[in-house]
Amino acid sequence: MAANVAENELNFLPSIYEGIKSIEKDSHDMNQKLTDLKSQFQKARECVDKLPGVQYSKEEQLKRIDILRKQLISKQELLQKYRNLTNFDLET
Incomplete structure (x- = not known):
């Protein structure tokens, strides 16, 4: 990308997967995962x-x-055209 962002910084699927997994476990963990995902989306928008x-x-x-x-x-x-000119044509 133009902003030289590492490819894995814009890979959202692992973050989404982790967010879904955390729903089953702990709501605090889920909130953190969602915050991380929002941060990734913001980086993508900036890029x-x-x-x-x-x-x-x-x-x-x-x-x-x-x-x-x-x-072009x-x-x-x-x-x-320049390449097709002979040496004689270039001297005149």
């Missing part, structure tokens, strides 16, 4: 907020991708 481009709508993101693709194709074409 998502730091991702580049999330401030744009889907349409704006697609438009930006299209512009970048066109720029144009630059690839220019690079290919």
Whole structure:
């Protein structure tokens, strides 16, 4: 992820499982597990907020991708033209 979060920090299933297991045992333990899970969800929200481009709508993101693709194709074409020039053409 962009925020360099360890993969296991965003793995919610073990926390959910531990929370369900603790329901059978102790309500205090369950409250602690739920607090831990809420903390993990908050970290996930912060990571998502730091991702580049999330401030744009889907349409704006697609438009930006299209512009970048066109720029890439144009630059690839220019690079290919440059590679196809002979040494004589480069000197003039």
